[in-house]
Amino acid sequence: MHDLMDTAEKIRTMEIRGAGRIAVAASAALRDHARTLSSLSTEEFKKSISEAARILVETRPTAVSLPNAVALTKRYSSQDVNEAIAEIVSNSEKFIKSANEALEKIGRVGARRIRDGDVIMTHCNSHAAIAIIKTAFKQGKKISVIATESRPRKQGLITIRELDDAGIPTTLIVDSTVRLAMKDVDLVVVGADSIAVNGALVNKIGTSQLALAAWEARKNVLVAAETYKFSPNTILGQMVEIEDRSSDEVIDPNMLKEMPNVKVRNPAFDITPPEYIDLIITDVGAFPPAMAYIVIKEYLGLDLVDLK
Numbered sequence: 001m002h003d004l005m006d007t008a009e010k011i012r013t014m015e016i017r018g019a020g021r022i023a024v025a026a027s028a029a030l031r032d033h034a035r036t037l038s039s040l041s042t043e044e045f046k047k048s049i050s051e052a053a054r055i056l057v058e059t060r061p062t063a064v065s066l067p068n069a070v071a072l073t074k075r076y077s078s079q080d081v082n083e084a085i086a087e088i089v090s091n092s093e094k095f096i097k098s099a100n101e102a103l104e105k106i107g108r109v110g111a112r113r114i115r116d117g118d119v120i121m122t123h124c125n126s127h128a129a130i131a132i133i134k135t136a137f138k139q140g141k142k143i144s145v146i147a148t149e150s151r152p153r154k155q156g157l158i159t160i161r162e163l164d165d166a167g168i169p170t171t172l173i174v175d176s177t178v179r180l181a182m183k184d185v186d187l188v189v190v191g192a193d194s195i196a197v198n199g200a201l202v203n204k205i206g207t208s209q210l211a212l213a214a215w216e217a218r219k220n221v222l223v224a225a226e227t228y229k230f231s232p233n234t235i236l237g238q239m240v241e242i243e244d245r246s247s248d249e250v251i252d253p254n255m256l257k258e259m260p261n262v263k264v265r266n267p268a269f270d271i272t273p274p275e276y277i278d279l280i281i282t283d284v285g286a287f288p289p290a291m292a293y294i295v296i297k298e299y300l301g302l303d304l305v306d307l308k
């Protein structure tokens with residue numbers, strides 16, 4: 001259980017962050033935990049896997065990649081513990097392999113939408129969005145990127161480092177420059193933490209203001225999202241929970257203490273309505289947001305819908 005708790009803590013404290021990385025880390029942690037349980041009875045094994053899954057899923061509430069990865073990994077049918085472990089190990093290996101391949105596919109499909117000379121705006125740090133940008137650049141397209149800082153955790157600094165390492169000309173802006181800078185932009189490419197059945201996007205706080213500014217300026221918005229970032233339970237009307245984080249990320253707690261009339265709001269994500277999204281680039285093709293149900297049904301599976 002120690003290693004699993006360690007991964008859970010790293011996800012909670014954002015040492016491991018970003019919806020894709022969280023999913024892969026959780027799947028690997030569950031796989032490794034399962035491997036330590038061969039001496040348990042069938043009943044004890046079932047309890048331990050459920051408990052481990054609960055611990056992982058409760059670390060952060062918004063990215064559906066996390067419960068999807070855990071649900072896809074923890075499935076087994078055998079009543080024999082060693083066979084059940086083998087099923088979980090195989091599920092996890094399959095999930096991690098397909099998650100890595102998904103990034104390549106998204107890169108290839110998304111790069112077709114990028115033209116030579118395009119200026120691309122991106123937000124936060126999304127490996128799926130960066131896969132598209134890097135693939136287009138590797139194809140020889142002379143692109144450049146405008147990257148937001150992404151307050152308060154400044155994941156934009158991870159993005160500019162990655163783009164710089166790839167040799168891609170990049171401009172860093174503070175989040176409030178988005179609308180002013182939009183006149184220089186050809187298209188917006190962002191990642192996803194969750195996509196609801198109506199095609200709405202849940203992603204890093206500020207994404208919706210990029211999308212709104214892009215819509216006003218008639219610039220396209222592309223969302224880069226693996227199929228496991230679609231949320232099956234939104235079919236049941238379930239809302240995606242928006243994570244509220246500590247005020248300490250926004251203001252020095254001592255300064256805040258001096259101002260008894262002030263409170264801080266620090267939601268980590270926001271919701272972009274489907275009307276502001278042109279295309280969702282997935283590992284199985286590019287879809288308009290209106291096709292979210294089909295993606296969930298055909299490629300993720302309705303058996304992930306939790307009818308409890």
Ligand code: RUB
Nearest residue numbers: 017018019020126127128191192204
């Ligand atoms: C990260 C974030 C990213 C998505 C997609 O938020 O909002 O845009 O998770 O990332 P946080 P990826 O830093 O709070 O986890 O494409 O890498 O999965």
